[in-house]
Amino acid sequence: MFDKVVKQFYYLVFLFYSMNAQVPDNYEIVGHKAFIKLYPKESVIFISDTISFRFKGKVPSEISLILNPSCKVETIFYDEQLLKYQRDREVLKISASFKNNFELVLNYTGKLARRTEFSELTENSVLLHENEIFPLGTKSYEFVRFTVQAPNGWSVIAIGESINQSTENDSTTFTYQNDQLVQTLGWVCGGNFSVRSKISNRYTLSTYLFHEDSTFSDRIISQLEKTISTYSEHFSPYRFSKLAIVEVEDWVAGRAVLAAAFPSVILVKKQAFQTEDSFNNVNTILPHEVAHQWWPLTVFLSEADNALLSEGLCEYSSILFSEWSSEKLARDSLKNSPLLRSLISRSAKGKDLPLRRKADLRSMPTHYLKAAYVHNMLRLIIGDSVYKLVLKEFAMQRALLVSNSEDFQKLAEKISRTNLDWFFKQWSEQTGIPKIKIYGVKTTIRDEYWLTEGRVRLVAYEKRFTTPVEVGLKTEEGVLKKTFWLGFDSLNVYRNEVPFSFTTQFKPKQIILDPDGNILKHQKLPAKFSDLRDPADGVIIIGTTAGNAKYAKLLELAKRDSSEMDKAGWYLKIISDTSATLGDLQNERVFVYGNITENIVADKNAPKFPMQPTGNSITIESKTYSDSLAIIQIIDNPYLSSGLMCWIVPLTDTASPHLMPYDASYVILNQKEIVTKGIWEMKDDDLVVDIK
Ligand SMILES: [Zn+2]
Missing domain, CATH: 3.30.379 (Chitobiase; domain 2)
Structure with a gap:
């Protein structure tokens, strides 16, 4: 990105205003029916939002809503009654004789005098992040409808299906509706875009690009078609009725982010269209971004598992997409990843962190690669077809449920009939990566055959790793491979080295550890x-x-x-x-x-x-x-x-x-x-x- 980066994607949300209050957890917000009127000249928005709530336990007589302090509440209605409320900065306290499953109508205005890290309203465009314009809370949205009134000439994009668009005088009103369960709404975006759409299967695929980048549209749409159909076949059918790509300015969500996905929409920064860096251009990153529609936008995740089951799995999905579609992209192998040397040196310096923890992954690009390697090694251990079945079952069985790595592990163990506890502990809870070496190689001629023997060994095993490893023997005929286990065996006996031997008809040239680069291990790589x-x-x-x-x-x-x-x-x-x-x-x-x-x-x-x-x-x-x-x-x-x-x-x-x-x-x-x-x-x- 920015020609030289790490691109980072994230879908998660940060709290944008300093919060003193705890986000209430005695209710869930289950729906919004919001009318949003934009006043771009004044940088003001007016929102009339019918919010649906569901209590988790006993029905209280007072609830707290956490709302951006720069939003000024006009009126609140419950059951058509005007309610009194108290406001202290971001906390709104509302009392009423609530029933379970109730709706509040909240009318308020917000002034976006300045751009925040996630939102902006100018005379030419709008970007509103849900956390900055709606109340925060535990979210489990069963139904969402946004009706947005914008100046003529603008297009507006939001979550869900476009169900209406009408123009009156100097404004156009757009209505989007989503009745699929989601945990996040992302952004409402709008502006003067070059718009292209194609109906493919039962989906509407669209691009909303800046005019100077409109030539990218055809290629993006054809790539969306391919990725959606590939993931639909191998994971689960794509569950939204549209997927829109929206181009945004480079400031959005901080400089380490190149794109952001939310249900049925992907925001891509302008720099991904301009860059000459083939690793980070819009076409290269799309398979990863589209995979987010499954991980975690369909299989919801607990936050600590973002590295393994969101970013790492999306990165690995994009590699699988290349295999499934035979489409060669710059991001299709782990061993050629430009982040590999950084990942290894981070570990050598003792600076790596466990994959499993809550962290802002925007500053941890090497976590993406490490987590993708973990998927690759799991595939090596349980087998290609079993691993792919695990992904499919994870997508199907865990759809619309909040999952964590234990759920993924249990499923993988059940399908593969293998105990994988050691694997997930070693790779997602421990830090470090194994150092492995070949030594004592000797070759002798026996009759008409060559016998090559040697040993493969785990070194510096203060952290005990267990891993399969391939040893390859190269002759003029190609590379012959054998797999060995290092570390704990099924009887819990630790073996840090194993002997190997090859008998070949051709003269051996080289012994290569892990010839396909399938496992994550220390290795010397040239500076690049x-x-x-x-x-x-x-x-x-x-x-x-x-x-x-x-x-x-x-x-x-x-x-x-x-x-x-x-x-x-x-x-x-x-x-x-x-x-x-x-x-x-x-x-x-x-x-x-x-x-x-x-x-x-x-x-x-x-x-x-x-x-x-x-x-x-x-x-x-x-x-x-x-x-x-x-x-x-x-x-x-x-x-x-x-x-x-x-x-x-x-x-x-x-x-x-x-x-x-x-x-x-x-x-x-x-x-x-x-x-x-x-x-x-x-x-x-x-x-x-x-x-x-
Ligand atoms: Zn991502």
Whole structure:
């Protein structure tokens, strides 16, 4: 996102105004029939909402409603009687002789003087988040109808089916209705969009895009058709009558978010349409976003299980979608994920957190990948078809129920007839990832056969892991694989190593641990620019040696790059080379701008980089690059373990490189265009053993 990020999705809700009061839990809000009139010029909304309640226990004589303090209550009616109420900031206290299952009519106005993190009303558009305009409470919505009156020329989108649209004088009224059980209503959005719709099967698929992005519509709609039909077949039939994609501005929900899903609607930020980052563009992220319509918008979840059963499962659903549809997208494998190195280094630094806990996942991109790996490993253990059946049954049996990882575990255990308690404890409650190595490999010739023997071992097992692992033997004929178990066996005996042997007709070339990259384990991976997707703190060091004009030029490049990264959640400090201290170099991320004659830090550290420019050109594999080109390189930070150091060298004054999360360790760039690139050679001797 923002060219260089982590995109983060979230569907969950945060409380937007400081709350002193507890959200009442003696009733559930089961419905809204709201008329919402927008006054864009005045930034005012008027709402007349008939709210349905259901008590959970004894019927009280007084209830509390928690409503945004900037909403001014006009009148409250119960059973056609005007009610008295007391208001103290966000708390509204209302007394009446309530019956169970009662309705209140609440008339109020709200002024949205300023944009919040989630809502805005301007003369051109509106975005209203449920938590900022409706009372908070325990929600279990059985019926919702929104009637929104907006200026002519606007389109309005909300949860559910569009049941009416009518124009009168200078305004148009839109009515949406949903009678499917939901726990969240998301946003009411509106504005002047380029609108396209297609009826496919029994669903209406629509796009509401900014006019300049309208060309994306056809591809998005065809992708929605494919994802909905694939997930409907493999999970459960899509339960809403429409799915709308709505383009929103980049500020919505904070900079670490790229898209947000709520029932029957997906908001996608403008940057997903503009980005050149194939990992984070609108088409790449849609399979994940559409999967949210099932997880957790159909199978509701307890909050602590968001990583495993919402974000991780949506990420894994998108990988399954690629398999089912044979559609290749940038996000279709775990082992090539640009977040893998970050995930491993987080664990190596002891900075990872258990998957299972309440957390704002917007700042934890590596959790998505870890949780997706957990699904992949579960699939490996219980088998492909059994795993897929578990997903289908989870979608069907747990629809409209609030589930947690125990429910998922029980179902997986029942269907697979396997005890998986150790698996879920190890991966969602423990932290860390296993370190595994191959050793003692030897090959001998026996008659006409080659016998290759060795051992595979779990190292550093202060945390005891249990995992199946594949060992592959590579010959000119391909890779032969065998699976072994490490850790606890069915008799609860712990084995941290097992022997393996292969007999082959062809000469063995290599032994490879986990040749398909199916399990999450420590491994050495080369530094790549894609590691910059995990936002961190960093320092940018600008060269001053070549005079003011050159300094100004380098600073301009650095500022452009850092403003893009800021949007992605980075905290970057810009300093000059003459003021850089050892402490600066010990930052997690260090970016050095300028050639050796332009930057003293570059001059000092150039030998640590594999590629050396000579003057204003560089030669790679006997080809020389110069002119408006630039070379950028990334290596492990020599001053801080698990840190990174990038060196950005515009070869001449006309070069204007853009730092982006390229899937490469070095890139020759012409602005954003890759002229050539490569990845540092890196062999992990623990995982790959050559046979001579
Ligand atoms: Zn998501």
